[in-house]
Amino acid sequence: MHGSQLRVAYQGVPGAYSEAAAGKAYPNCEAIPCDQFEVAFQAVELWIADRAVLPVENSLGGSIHRNYDLLLRHRLHIVGEVQLPVHHCLLALPGVRKEYLARVISHPQALSQCEHTLTKLGLNVTREAVDDTAGAAEYIAANNLRDTAAIASARAAELYGLQILADGIQDDSSNVTRFVMLAREPIIPRTDRPFKTSIVFAHDKGTSVLFKVLSAFAFRNISLTKIESRPHRNRPIRLVDDANVGTAKHFEYMFYVDFEASMAEVRAQNALAEVQEFTSFLRVLGSYPMDMTPWCPSSGD
Numbered sequence: 001m002h003g004s005q006l007r008v009a010y011q012g013v014p015g016a017y018s019e020a021a022a023g024k025a026y027p028n029c030e031a032i033p034c035d036q037f038e039v040a041f042q043a044v045e046l047w048i049a050d051r052a053v054l055p056v057e058n059s060l061g062g063s064i065h066r067n068y069d070l071l072l073r074h075r076l077h078i079v080g081e082v083q084l085p086v087h088h089c090l091l092a093l094p095g096v097r098k099e100y101l102a103r104v105i106s107h108p109q110a111l112s113q114c115e116h117t118l119t120k121l122g123l124n125v126t127r128e129a130v131d132d133t134a135g136a137a138e139y140i141a142a143n144n145l146r147d148t149a150a151i152a153s154a155r156a157a158e159l160y161g162l163q164i165l166a167d168g169i170q171d172d173s174s175n176v177t178r179f180v181m182l183a184r185e186p187i188i189p190r191t192d193r194p195f196k197t198s199i200v201f202a203h204d205k206g207t208s209v210l211f212k213v214l215s216a217f218a219f220r221n222i223s224l225t226k227i228e229s230r231p232h233r234n235r236p237i238r239l240v241d242d243a244n245v246g247t248a249k250h251f252e253y254m255f256y257v258d259f260e261a262s263m264a265e266v267r268a269q270n271a272l273a274e275v276q277e278f279t280s281f282l283r284v285l286g287s288y289p290m291d292m293t294p295w296c297p298s299s300g301d
């Protein structure tokens with residue numbers, strides 16, 4: 001997993017949690033900041049970067065839906081995952097006090113992860129979403145905004161010359177964001193360490209066969225760690241006509257499932273062969289080593 005000389009694209013500016021995740025995934029890599037998630041995907045596709053490291057879910061805020069949609073629209077492969085403890089601080093220009101604040105800005109995920117704590121701190125001020133946490137800190141410093149605070153990391157405070165007004169303001173002290181590492185080529189799955197596999201599928205009969213699909217894993221004792229549904233962009237609605245009661249409009253979904261097995265295992269291969277029978281579309285997004293690093297909440301600062 002050593003990253004020296006690897007160019008790793010992430011969304012945000014220096015001091016963003018995604019930059020820290022890139023460093024955790026590939027120590028000593030060259031981290032390449034990108035404006036948007038899609039730009040990070042393109043950076044790898046165009047060989048400007050060798051890997052992208054992107055957040056997919058947070059223990060408090062939930063899924064980062066945009067990245068689920070982009071995984072499907074692009075052809076990159078998931079080659080690993082890292083879980084980063086996320087420790088948020090409230091940052092403002094030196095000398096600014098909490099009482100002066102009229103607004104708090106940050107990434108929408110960070111705002112949702114600190115929602116209750118902000119209220120408890122008496123900060124019932126406007127909350128505004130921006131592209132990334134460190135970008136919020138940079139914006140305050142660049143525009144000398146004395147009525148605005150950012151939610152970002154302690155490293156962002158250091159980089160952009162802000163003071164920490166409150167430390168550890170996430171609503172749960174064990175706040176963790178899970179990132180995936182993406183590459184142009186898949187890795188060869190192994191069985192000598194714990195692996196996870198991520199798939200996405202759709203089926204013609206709406207949600208009615210979902211139970212059958214999931215039982216392909218249950219019968220083989222394969223644990224699912226995550227299931228997510230997203231709108232089926234090519235066919236979002238299915239009309240079901242019933243002469244007696246009228247026309248129902250069912251929403252169609254893409255289902256994303258993560259399961260704890262390697263594609264090198266026969267039980268995983270058999271499960272997917274069975275899933276294929278029930279699905280109209282199936283893609284393996286990647287089979288990759290699970291992040292098994294011991295729990296260490298403060299290292300995300």
Ligand SMILES: O=C(O)C(=O)C[C@]1(C(=O)O)C=C[C@@H](O)C=C1
Nearest residue numbers: 016017018055107109132133177
């Ligand atoms: O804005 C940042 O610093 C990011 O790296 C993005 C992001 C996210 O998209 O979830 C990453 C980790 C935290 O959960 C908050 C924000």
